Amino acid sequence: MKVLFVTSAKTWGGVKSWMVRVMGAMSQKKVETVLLARGPEDFLDKAKEAGATVYPVRFGMDYAPWAVFKAVRMLRRLQPDVIITNISKEVRTYGVAARFLDIPVVARLGLAGDLPDNRRIRFDYRQLVRAAIVPSQSIKDGIPPHLLTPDKIRVIHNGIALSDKTASPGSTGVPVRLVYAGKISERKGVSFLCRAVRCLLEKGEALEFDLAGEGELLASLRTEYASFPGIRFHGHVSDLTYLLTHSHIGVMHSSYEGFPNTLLEYMAAGLAVITTPVDGIPEMIRPEQEGLFTPYGDEEAIFATLSRLIRAPEERLRLGRAARMRIETDFEISRQTDKIISYLKEVIAA
Template sequence: MNIAFVNATRRFGGVKAWTLDLCRALDARGHTTWIFARPGPFLDRALALGLNARPGWFGFDYNPVSVWRFARFLRANAVDALVANVGKDLRIAGVAARLTGVPVVHRVGLPRDMRDTPKVRRTHRFTRPALLVPCQDIKDGLLAEMSFLRPGEITVIPTGKAPAPQAPPAPRRPRAIAVTSQLNPDKGHADLLRALRLLTDQGRDVRLHVAGTGCDEAALKALAQSLDLAGRVTWHGFVADVGTVLDQADIFCLPSLSEGLPNTLLEAMARGLAPVARDVGGISEAWPGHLPPLDRTLVPVARGPEGLAQALDALLGLDDAALGALRAGVWQWFSAVHSLEARATQFEHFIREMRRP
């Protein structure tokens, strides 16, 4: 199949990470994919991975020149489906696809990525996209917020990640925790730092590796200083390959206050890190709660730093053999249930069903 992915957003987010992973998997299966994006980190990353990526023809909504350029490309390359991310994509590339008879997929990362406005309704009615989301929670949110959507228009295919090629190594001492979310207030890093203070007060010898940047970076570093945690926290900043940080830890913590189905959590479990997270969004849909004590490490938001500390303590209290067995169990479960290969197969079936007359 020939599939074009179009993404006009400027921020590097979860849908872009999903696009890169999926295109690599589809290309390896003999399909042809193209990525159209704005110049910047996403396009650079796609090219560095050897993907067929190029600058998109964007501009003002319904720009006739841009629509014509996309339509010409779709016809010339016999494109079987076009995958868009945001309204801008639909109002240019989606229109071109509709005019050339190419099926349109609208990949939505979060319910708030859409708005129930006249412009959105008109574009949806014209382009007639099939919506694709990574978890049931996002599907439910879209149906609650968008008056014009119906359940049959939205398909759930969870995000997949390529598991590490081998089982995780033996646990390290002192124990290490990783967090790889953007340093923004809604990601909950402040509560994680306060939880770390509680754990050290209880005698736990633990280190924290923080990857990422964001608007809260300076405030979080100041908080770590005020909590006397400077010697226990390593700030890695922007990391092109988060695996280099994850490989320095045994435990992954996602203290976010809101999420969809986060790539960061999936990347950590693909490497066999034992997870702690807040029970928000679709996280519970991809949680290995059948592996004790992970049935106790998905934390209600209302429990605050104390809840995170208690969940982390359940993992920090395991001896080397028990933590090693737990990490291996997470890695085996993820490989069997959430691998990128399995999700790529589901996506193939999804596109083929769309193309049926």
């Protein structure tokens, strides 16, 4: 089987991380993978490292005849058995071309909100997309059935590989280290996290907070917290291994999510996790078992929960061990990729 991944997204995101992991696992299972994408460069490099054949491409205007003609030529050259898309733009070129050539298109949707209910979306997902993969039941439940009927949507949770490099969340050394990885944005609740950490630092807690990522709030927050050496903004970090394995607690405070890869990374590293109980997150973390929940925007709850874990190394260790075990039993990438391959074969045969 040859699987073609197509993404026109310009920046890193959750689906691109998913693609790299799945391409790597498929390559290990002798499934041929090909990627068509326009960047960024580090994403193309990661895909090559994962074993995919990579072609940088331009997508052109939606439904443009010349763009569709180029896509038809590329598909005839590559001859994939199935195509996996990321966002709607590539459906409007490669999806149209695939329809001409009778190649099934499977949309990988990271959020129900990726499908606004308008005329274009209705045409794309009724006429050009044969099936969809979503990472959580909450996303499937949020997709209007007149866009994609439930029988065309398969829930397959994201996965991640376990490595031997893990954190020591129960270590009693000071300072206690927090890590956040993701977009520095209001939706991710980064301002709330920083204010809670600042209050803890002002009360004399031995605490350090490392933030990896870029976003619209990065410059302003760097300026606001420049006088707090315990709060460090690293910008984009391509390899999170060092930050994860030298931290005790992984935090994420999003107002909405799909099935976030960042939390899987925290869990695989054996970190104690503090997050919000929104959308697909309760499908991966059970409260008081693999992590602790705080309501979005509740700075007092963030402060109280951080205070609790800072003073409880044994609880951090318990949560971190349970989180890593949950990855091993339910979200290991090889097992999840087997489910994807099986579903793609169903779609091809239909």
